[in-house]
Amino acid sequence: MLPKERVRKVIALSKPDKVPVAPQVNEHAARVLGVPYGDVFNSAELAAKALLKCYEVYQGVDMAFGGGFGFVYYSPFADAHSSWFYKWKLPAPGEDKVPQMLEEQIISGDQYDLLMEKGLLHFIRPGHPELSQFISMLVKMAEAMKPAEQKAKELGLFNYMLSLVNIPTDIIANLRGLNGYLTDFYDRPEKIKEACDWLVDDLIVMGLKLADQVVAGKPDASRTILIGANRASASYISPRMFEEFAWPYFFKQVMAVINAGYTPVIHLDGNWTPMARYFRAFPRARCLFHVDDQNDIFEWKKILGDHSALMGNVPASVLAHGAASEVDDYCRKLIQAVGEGGGFILANACALPYDAKVENVQAMIRASEKYGVY
Amino acid sequence: MAGGKKEKLIAELERINFYWRELSEGKSEAELEKMVNELKQARQTIKSIFPYRIMSQ
Numbered sequence: 001m002l003p004k005e006r007v008r009k010v011i012a013l014s015k016p017d018k019v020p021v022a023p024q025v026n027e028h029a030a031r032v033l034g035v036p037y038g039d040v041f042n043s044a045e046l047a048a049k050a051l052l053k054c055y056e057v058y059q060g061v062d063m064a065f066g067g068g069f070g071f072v073y074y075s076p077f078a079d080a081h082s083s084w085f086y087k088w089k090l091p092a093p094g095e096d097k098v099p100q101m102l103e104e105q106i107i108s109g110d111q112y113d114l115l116m117e118k119g120l121l122h123f124i125r126p127g128h129p130e131l132s133q134f135i136s137m138l139v140k141m142a143e144a145m146k147p148a149e150q151k152a153k154e155l156g157l158f159n160y161m162l163s164l165v166n167i168p169t170d171i172i173a174n175l176r177g178l179n180g181y182l183t184d185f186y187d188r189p190e191k192i193k194e195a196c197d198w199l200v201d202d203l204i205v206m207g208l209k210l211a212d213q214v215v216a217g218k219p220d221a222s223r224t225i226l227i228g229a230n231r232a233s234a235s236y237i238s239p240r241m242f243e244e245f246a247w248p249y250f251f252k253q254v255m256a257v258i259n260a261g262y263t264p265v266i267h268l269d270g271n272w273t274p275m276a277r278y279f280r281a282f283p284r285a286r287c288l289f290h291v292d293d294q295n296d297i298f299e300w301k302k303i304l305g306d307h308s309a310l311m312g313n314v315p316a317s318v319l320a321h322g323a324a325s326e327v328d329d330y331c332r333k334l335i336q337a338v339g340e341g342g343g344f345i346l347a348n349a350c351a352l353p354y355d356a357k358v359e360n361v362q363a364m365i366r367a368s369e370k371y372g373v374y
Numbered sequence: 375m376a377g378g379k380k381e382k383l384i385a386e387l388e389r390i391n392f393y394w395r396e397l398s399e400g401k402s403e404a405e406l407e408k409m410v411n412e413l414k415q416a417r418q419t420i421k422s423i424f425p426y427r428i429m430s431q
Contacts (some may be wrong), residue, residue, distance in 0.1 A: 118430070119431050126397050131419055206424060
């Protein structure tokens with residue numbers, strides 16, 4: 001069975017031959033190649049080389065590797081990673097550090113109307129990237145990544161994401177800063193809803209159009225759109241607040257992605273366990289929930305296991321600081337409990353930590369073979 | 375008249391960018407004019423890539 005067929009079976013909630021395994025290498029790819037991350041971040045050629053090295057070192061995976069190259073930070077897309085709108089400290093060549101967002105309050109609580117009147121382009125930061133730099137990076141990346149994409153195709157791997165849709169409250173949180181965002185739920189709740197109404201449809205269309213463009217160039221790619229969410233989790237707000245301020249928009253976005261013929265890969269950072277019950281409102285066997293290590297995935301299995309596929313969530317701390325035997329033990333527990341009956345993909349939480357030990361990632365892959373055969 | 379032009383450029387910068395105060399501080403008229411033109415060009419190009427209301431009305 002090809003890896004992409006295995007993953008599709010999991011999403012459809014039918015039992016494949018084994019539990020798929022899908023480490024997301026992202027920045028960690030530089031470690032595998034043995035160079036400072038700043039080198040990979042700033043060079044499409046090195047980033048592609050790092051991904052190819054990962055395919056060599058991490059054999060037996062079911063999803064394609066991505067990330068590494070920094071072009072997303074230079075993109076003027078309405079996303080938290082864009083240094084056009086948000087303050088980022090990005091690694092220079094030779095610097096062995098990962099990008100760091102310096103979160104701040106950009107707009108005050110009285111400036112929601114300004115945001116909705118002027119639009120995001122009004123908030124282009126001083127010292128923003130040059131547009132020519134972004135376009136040049138995009139062109140270089142398209143060319144340099146071809147061998148890595150070809151390798152993924154040869155291996156029959158599933159694509160984690162072709163495009164992304166942010167939920168409106170995350171964009172508001174990034175613009176208001178965490179403190180402003182949280183106090184606005186009490187001081188100006190109607191403004192949050194007004195801004196969410198203003199954002200939601202365009203965020204959907206932007207994500208869908210980008211995915212359509214990628215599919216046009218890669219017709220055999222898995223049709224996936226990542227829906228990323230963090231600040232509406234129970235790490236920040238209550239389920240009642242989620243239901244009132246985030247859920248209506250979240251639901252609309254996921255349904256739009258499904259209705260357009262894509263699989264939503266719902267990438268949840270923060271603790272969403274108290275919100276998992278809401279997600280039974282989505283059509284059964286159409287979504288993949290990738291949850292990070294703040295989630296009790298064993299509880300998720302009880303709440304949603306008969307409804308949607310789950311992916312996760314070996315903790316970053318175990319992958320970076322644990323022994324390979326601890327990774328093996330953790331993966332065994334996940335496979336035996338969450339993988340029971342199918343509907344599970346073994347993976348890291350969020351993405352692999354930059355400093356994950358190579359032997360630990362290999363232990364995760366081997367665990368899917370040792371314990372995951374149905 | 376030169377001062378009038380600088381004020382107009384600052385007013386235009388305020389119209390198109392949230393950070394107009396920081397951007398205009400200590401800038402000459404020529405520097406301001408270059409900055410306004412570059413910002414307008416960047417906005418126009420991005421708007422053509424992402425022609426959505428949330429990017430610009």
